[in-house]
Amino acid sequence: MSGPSGETVFAVEGVRFAYPGQPPCLDGVSFEVRGGERLALVGANGSGKSTLLHLLDGLYFPGEGRVAYLGRPLTEDALEETPFGPRFRQEVGFLFQSSDAQLFCPMVEDELAFGPLQMGWTQDEVLRRIEDTLALLEISRLRGRSPAGLSAGEKKRVALASLLVLSPSVLLLDEPTAGLDPRSQSLLLEILEALHARGLTLVTATHDLTLLPHLADRVIVLSEEHRLVADGAPERVLADTDLLLAVNLIHAHSHRHGRLVHSHPHQHVVAHEHVHDHGHTHED
């Protein structure tokens, strides 16, 4: 079903969404996701990133506006139809922010088998895929363990494995690198890179600005007012200090050089450089 790269995978138009009895947490959001694209969704805590991903995955539905997948509106009715519903579930994988919510089977192996078995694939095919996916994520030794007893990083890998085993064409990733040690983090980035090369569409919600250039070719920014305030290449968005300050992703930061304290906007970015020319406002 998922077409050639460049085609519109998701079209989000004027979406407004509120949890029951609460003010809207997405307010008139519109954008498109194209096939094969790596899109990052950034915004401060509570800006609505996770909510937006739930909408893209057809788990919540907008109060106003619409979300379409490959030209078809994502509605409850559409998702209950065959073949659209099951195909959508197979093609779009969602890595939840909380692995605890995502892992619900008694054993890691069952966790990986869940999606494929729901799709009605044969036992042999399912077992073969489990084998391969466990090896890819270097978690074969966890196969017989209970997910509840794993470390946070291990859980994240199992959760990702449970999506990859379905061979999705789109991955929605909610804070995929949170809680991973440097080694696991680079393994994840390598895998995402390889998936990107295979033509997968990746939508990643994150506030880890350091990883942004590795995760995305395009960044959209959600403000604390739950609106879309920027859309562009990572370098351009990262360079826009005023914007990042305005959406509270970075903060004015002061630090000490010898006896002097000076203030400047600060962000924890790989390319973090600033010249200590002591030309700023000085305090004691």
Added chain:
Amino acid sequence: MTALPEWLRPGARPSGGVSPRPAAHRLLRRTLGAMGRSLALLVREDDGPNAGALRAADPRAKLLAAVGLIVVATFLRGMLPLAVCLGLTLALSVAARVPGRRLLPVLIAVPLASAALMLPATLNVVSGGSPLLVLWRTAGGALGPWRLPEIVAITGDGLLVAGRMVLRTTACAALALLLAATTRPQQLLGGLRSLGVPQAFVMVLAMAERYLAVLLRSAQELHLARLARSVAAIGVRREEAWAAAGVGAVFRRTRALADEVTLAMVSRGFTGEVRLLRPARWQRKDWLLMAVAAAVGAALLILDRRLA
């Protein structure tokens, strides 16, 4: 630079306040821990190294056999057949290596509870019959239209009724435990489904099982979080209040997490159907299991009729 509050420094303690009583709340903490552990035992899913023939059997065969024998047990009236039924179940449980820590609670709690329930039935006032042991002599007389009994006593008939009931409930509980201990919940649900139990019903059971697991997890996490935050020991009463508030928090969190779990299942294509990796296949030994269960059931019923 971030200005930390004045009091946020190592070793800073406010003056005054209640001095802690370290030993007082240990009991509550232990109780909670024990509760968590026994709950964990209930929803555990490890097959252990010695899986045994009963564990390998098709869940449908086990389900049919267990349900059939439970029905038979409810029809048995004689003490001997009931005792035989309980004895056989226990022997089988031991053979299938059902751990003692799962078996013992059932063998203690179920008889005690049903005995307590049946206590009134042993008295002549309730079920009549000839007195065996007089507990209390009253002055007799009448209360309005009712004649008061002259004695309150335990009767032989009453004891028989109560004994039968205690044996029967224990036998049924032991059978159910044997089934639960040798079959993983998922398999059991799959078995129910393929025996023609409606999907909606099985799905409710499946969700109940999931929610129970989630509930257990958040209860334990919350308890640990509380322990981690309890800077100084506090009084028993306050800790009890704390625990009560904790129950509320556990349920709220469980609901939120369980909702997320449901979404995660839907996201991976959940259709409401229980589908298993390596589903059990009905084999010749499953027919054998059914045949043996049927024979035992029939033998018990015949023995029962003979003795009656």
